Amino acid sequence: MVNYLNSVVKQFKYYKMLGEKAMEQVQEEQLFWQYNEESNSIAILVNHLTGNMLSRFTDFLTTDGEKPWRKRDAEFSNPFNNKVELMARWNKGWDCVLKAIEQLSDKDLEGIVYIRNDGHTVTEAINRQLAHYSYHIGQMVFIAKMLKNDNWQTLSISRNKSTDYNHRKFTQEKDIRHFTDDL
Secondary structure, X not given: OHHHHHHHHHHHHHHHHHHHHHHHHOOHHHHHOOOOOOOOOHHHHHHHHHHHXXXXXXXOOOOOOOOOOOOHHHHHOOOOXXXXXXXXXXXXXXXXXXXXXXXXXXXXXXXXXXXXXEEEEHHHHHHHHHHHHHHHHHHHHHHHHHHHHHHOOOOOOOOOXXXXXHHHHHOOOOOOOOHHHHO
16 A cells, blocks of 8 residues: 555646646636636636645545635636735645655555545545546646647647657656656
């Protein structure tokens, strides 16, 4: 299970990096762009993700993941005046997640935590949040990619470069490693 904990920390850091690389590519004002009133901007997604992170991972093993102080509906508005404020909130959420997970041990993984009174093993709760965060970070990447259009710098294997990527991977010796180790 230590491998699980190491792997999940790397996965969370990978998605954090994807979100940051997407945000780095857009102009500050584009962080606040919405396709329409019903859609989310990158800033709104950051606000929602951070609200969820702070709620779920504050006192992770001892209190319900839906904290009484959380105002989920308010997360779908933009509270930020600029990118500095947005990034400070983003980092606050990620610091909470990573600190909570990095403190876990194997014996914690089968324990039960609650989210809105629904019991989850710690492993299930972590997996739930990993899927939730990657879903929204994918939205952030998509918004940034639309805004940058032809100037988008890919965050994965470039188009028509799969053969080159695979060649590089298959010239390496077989080994047990996490796919993020050589990014």
